[in-house]
Amino acid sequence: MATRKTSDTGPAKGSNPAPKGSNIPAEELKHYYREMLLIRRFEEKAGQLYGMGLIGGFCHLYIGQEAVVVGLEAAAEEGDKRVTSYRDHGHMLACGMDPKGVMAELTGREGGYSKGKGGSMHMFSKEKHFYGGHGIVGAQVPIGAGLAFADKYLENGRVTFAYFGDGAANQGQVYETYNMAQLWELPVVFVIENNQYAMGTSVQRSTKSPSLWERGAAYGIKGEEVDGMDVLAVKEAGERAVGHCREGKGPYILEIKTYRYRGHSMSDPAKYRSREEVQKMRDERDPIEQIRQVLLSGQHATEDDLKAIDKEIKEIVNESAEFSKESPEPALEELWTDIYAKEAPQEA
Amino acid sequence: MATEILMPALSPTMEEGTLAKWLVKEGDTVSSGDILAEIETDKATMEFEAVDEGTVGKILIEEGTEGVKVNTPIAVLLEEGEDASAAESAGANKGDDAKAQVKEETKAKDTLPSDTPAAASPAAAAPKPPRTPDWPEGTETKTTTVREALRDAMAEEMRRADNVFLMGEEVGEYQGAYKISQGLLDEFGPKRVVDTPITEHGFTGIAVGAAFGGLRPIVEFMTFNFALQAMDQIINSAAKTLYMSGGQMGAPMVFRGPNGAAARVAAQHSQDFAAWFMQIPGLKVVMPYSAADAKGLLKSAIRDPNPVIFLENEILYGRSFEVPVLDDFTIPLGKARIAREGTDVTIVSFGIGMTYALEAAEKLAQDGIEAEVIDLRTIRPMDTDAIIESVKKTNRCVTVEEGWPQGSVGGYISNVLMQEAFDHLDAPVINCTGKDVPMPYAANLEKHALVTTDEVVEAVRKVTYK
Numbered sequence: 001m002a003t004r005k006t007s008d009t010g011p012a013k014g015s016n017p018a019p020k021g022s023n024i025p026a027e028e029l030k031h032y033y034r035e036m037l038l039i040r041r042f043e044e045k046a047g048q049l050y051g052m053g054l055i056g057g058f059c060h061l062y063i064g065q066e067a068v069v070v071g072l073e074a075a076a077e078e079g080d081k082r083v084t085s086y087r088d089h090g091h092m093l094a095c096g097m098d099p100k101g102v103m104a105e106l107t108g109r110e111g112g113y114s115k116g117k118g119g120s121m122h123m124f125s126k127e128k129h130f131y132g133g134h135g136i137v138g139a140q141v142p143i144g145a146g147l148a149f150a151d152k153y154l155e156n157g158r159v160t161f162a163y164f165g166d167g168a169a170n171q172g173q174v175y176e177t178y179n180m181a182q183l184w185e186l187p188v189v190f191v192i193e194n195n196q197y198a199m200g201t202s203v204q205r206s207t208k209s210p211s212l213w214e215r216g217a218a219y220g221i222k223g224e225e226v227d228g229m230d231v232l233a234v235k236e237a238g239e240r241a242v243g244h245c246r247e248g249k250g251p252y253i254l255e256i257k258t259y260r261y262r263g264h265s266m267s268d269p270a271k272y273r274s275r276e277e278v279q280k281m282r283d284e285r286d287p288i289e290q291i292r293q294v295l296l297s298g299q300h301a302t303e304d305d306l307k308a309i310d311k312e313i314k315e316i317v318n319e320s321a322e323f324s325k326e327s328p329e330p331a332l333e334e335l336w337t338d339i340y341a342k343e344a345p346q347e348a
Numbered sequence: 349m350a351t352e353i354l355m356p357a358l359s360p361t362m363e364e365g366t367l368a369k370w371l372v373k374e375g376d377t378v379s380s381g382d383i384l385a386e387i388e389t390d391k392a393t394m395e396f397e398a399v400d401e402g403t404v405g406k407i408l409i410e411e412g413t414e415g416v417k418v419n420t421p422i423a424v425l426l427e428e429g430e431d432a433s434a435a436e437s438a439g440a441n442k443g444d445d446a447k448a449q450v451k452e453e454t455k456a457k458d459t460l461p462s463d464t465p466a467a468a469s470p471a472a473a474a475p476k477p478p479r480t481p482d483w484p485e486g487t488e489t490k491t492t493t494v495r496e497a498l499r500d501a502m503a504e505e506m507r508r509a510d511n512v513f514l515m516g517e518e519v520g521e522y523q524g525a526y527k528i529s530q531g532l533l534d535e536f537g538p539k540r541v542v543d544t545p546i547t548e549h550g551f552t553g554i555a556v557g558a559a560f561g562g563l564r565p566i567v568e569f570m571t572f573n574f575a576l577q578a579m580d581q582i583i584n585s586a587a588k589t590l591y592m593s594g595g596q597m598g599a600p601m602v603f604r605g606p607n608g609a610a611a612r613v614a615a616q617h618s619q620d621f622a623a624w625f626m627q628i629p630g631l632k633v634v635m636p637y638s639a640a641d642a643k644g645l646l647k648s649a650i651r652d653p654n655p656v657i658f659l660e661n662e663i664l665y666g667r668s669f670e671v672p673v674l675d676d677f678t679i680p681l682g683k684a685r686i687a688r689e690g691t692d693v694t695i696v697s698f699g700i701g702m703t704y705a706l707e708a709a710e711k712l713a714q715d716g717i718e719a720e721v722i723d724l725r726t727i728r729p730m731d732t733d734a735i736i737e738s739v740k741k742t743n744r745c746v747t748v749e750e751g752w753p754q755g756s757v758g759g760y761i762s763n764v765l766m767q768e769a770f771d772h773l774d775a776p777v778i779n780c781t782g783k784d785v786p787m788p789y790a791a792n793l794e795k796h797a798l799v800t801t802d803e804v805v806e807a808v809r810k811v812t813y814k
Contacts, residue, residue, distance in 0.1 A: 081561070083557070112594075113593075113594065113596075114592055114593050114594035114596075115594035115595075116594075117591060117592060117594055118592040118593060118594065122592035122593070123593075124589070124592070124593035124594075124596050124597055125596070126593075126596045126597050131557070131560050131561075131597070132589070132592075132593070133592075134584075134585070135584070136580055136584050136585075139553060139580060139581060139584060139585055141553070142549070142550050142551075142552070142553025142554045142556070142557060142581065143553050143554075143556055143557035143560065143581075143585060144557060145553070145554050145557060146553060146554040146555060146556055146557015146558040146559070146560065146561065147557045147558070147560060147561040148557075148561075149554055149557065149558045149561070149563075150557070150558045150560075150561025150562055150563045151561060153511075153513070153539065153558070153563060154511075154561075154562065154563075172549065173549045173550050173553060176545075176547040176549055176550025176551070177550050177553065177554065179545060179547065179550070180544065180545065180547065180550055180551065180554060183545070337595065338590050338591045338593075338594060338595040339590070339591055339629050339630055340590070340630070340632075340654050341590055341595075341598050341600070341653035341654050342653070
């Protein structure tokens with residue numbers, strides 16, 4: 001069987017009903033909790049700053065999808081690369097970029113990762129191997145394969161995560177890329193973050209395909225569907241995918257079923273789905289609440305431990321917000337810089 | 349009745365070829381579909397089939413003859429019952445013509461006046477010497493086609509840096525659709541000469557990602573018409589990332605291939621994109637005319653830390669020019685070249701437009717009008733200083749390009765001159781461009797759709813009031 005499918009209802013396998021996560025060190029579980037909470041609180045703060053007029057333009061929040069990036073980052077090694085779409089704040093925080101630099105980019109300030117010239121959708125970090133932040137739906141997919149092409153060429157053993165949504169999954173260049181990635185056995189994990197809505201169009205209204213990952217079979221690419229509300233399931237699947245790539249077997253597809261709680265962007269009232277649908281997800285499937293329950297029920301942490309984490313995260317986010325307000329706007333000369341490189345921007 | 353077998357055109361731009369081998373001899377009977385001969389074009393060796401039945405009466409062009417012009421009679425085919433005397437009479441006159449044509453040297457039609465100072469008109473005033481010569485005086489040169497110069501540039505740069513690689517359709521095993529990458533697969537192997545599926549949008553994006561990841565891709569578009577499929581990756585991903593990342597990362601790479609009208613390939617395959625790409629901050633745009641420029645500029649483009657659009661021309665591929673024999677010959681991007689000095693008018697052009705500009709300058713010189721011809725070479729960044737400096741001397745300017753008139757390169761030059769040299773202009777600038785129509789197929793219409801030398805001459809007369 002070329003592909004496998006994980007259950008939507010959690011990883012309970014076999015007859016042993018051991019509590020979920022019981023075999024995982026407490027520190028690791030707390031790390032997932034902390035990382036997901038950071039994204040959630042950061043995004044809530046970004047929403048507030050948008051409402052205050054401090055963030056402009058398009059701003060796409062990641063709330064609800066936190067387990068996807070946190071789980072996959074847990075499967076990555078130093079030097080692995082990632083590239084994603086415009087809904088990118090979570091990816092940046094998860095790969096270790098400084099929340100201050102991300103928030104200050106959202107407010108268009110000098111202290112932002114792109115000196116205020118990129119904004120929410122266009123941020124990069126060479127240091128953290130984060131290659132954007134792309135505003136054109138689907139364009140990051142061949143770019144991700146290209147990063148993997150470079151890694152294979154340089155024989156450095158690195159893997160690239162190319163994230164895209166269910167909407168991008170209908171772009172032609174995704175399939176052009178599948179074909180070449182498999183042909184050339186590129187070490188790239190194609191991560192379909194299926195949050196079920198491409199802006200306002202549900203998956204059911206955009207394709208007759210029963211699943212998106214299975215389209216990879218047409219190119220001979222292995223893949224699987226993953227419960228994206230369960231960070232532990234995501235990490236496990238991520239390890240399988242990364243292992244496949246690192247062994248030189250070519251690309252791998254993960255279709256991660258997730259859900260965004262907020263609208264497509266700040267200006268989206270989300271009339272295309274019911275309030276009940278969203279509430280049901282929040283109540284029953286929330287990724288942060290799930291890991292919180294694992295921590296508490298498995299006695300990996302106490303309520304007080306988690307409160308301390310909550311407090312720590314709140315401080316980090318508040319600091320980032322303060323920094324993003326205090327950092328000055330870029331100097332006017334910045335308008336005319338970084339259009340052409342004088343030296344090679346990077347060497348192999 | 350005896351029929352002549354004519355030298356065939358085996359590609360849209362073929363003007364002559366080598367009759368490599370006869371596969372039939374006099375007296376053989378042939379039927380339609382039989383292979384008569386092998387003919388070498390500048391791109392490939394092709395088999396040439398018989399269309400009619402008959403007996404080969406006389407072979408007019410010996411095998412091994414080079415430079416046989418298209419439509420030259422190469423043999424005579426006899427119908428049943430005819431004898432060799434019919435062949436004699438059929439081949440007699442035209443055969444002589446053919447021999448004369450074959451004897452004609454395959455010299456470069458477009459030898460530049462400044463390359464061969466003796467050719468410069470003695471009537472020309474002696475203004476200050478060209479700004480900087482491209483190579484030291486006395487350097488040995490070698491006659492090279494634009495095609496060979498481009499290949500040599502890539503090979504030299506691939507030898508120089510391991511992270512330079514070539515990617516595109518048919519660049520490897522097929523040796524290049526236009527034979528630009530001839531021999532590269534043999535030397536560098538499939539890791540660095542990557543054949544892609546027909547998938548421009550996808551492989552362009554992959555190349556951009558590879559550039560982000562530390563490689564120096566050369567993307568060959570079989571023609572720039574197909575680059576339209578990849579436009580988003582070129583503009584939104586390659587050109588803008590340096591700016592959007594606050595200078596952290598960019599796409600050092602070259603997009604190259606034939607651009608502009610070829611011959612008789614009609615609307616979807618005949619268009620000049622110089623003006624399109626010229627608009628985009630973050631891109632550099634190069635459009636060489638001579639083989640020396642093709643080589644020196646391509647080497648600079650490959651080394652440049654920015655995305656460079658390198659616009660070649662199919663019709664120029666087979667033309668020969670003098671290229672200096674130097675270990676590492678480069679020409680900086682952004683520097684125009686004064687191809688011919690003159691005092692009465694400045695003609696600005698680039699790429700194949702230089703053909704018309706130089707022909708017009710020759711014709712005008714016969715009437716005592718001395719044109720200064722500037723070859724821009726790089727369209728962005730554009731060496732506007734060179735244009736302004738020249739116009740200050742000549743006070744008149746005509747631009748020449750094959751692209752469309754609205755939003756043309758010439759239109760931009762006019763704008764620059766209005767703002768920077770208005771007081772020096774004695775006449776409005778005229779832009780000679782391709783006509784404002786999709787390229788037609790019919791030969792007569794196609795010729796008319798392109799800019800012509802006569803139009804350039806006429807424009808110069810208009811601005812010089814002569």
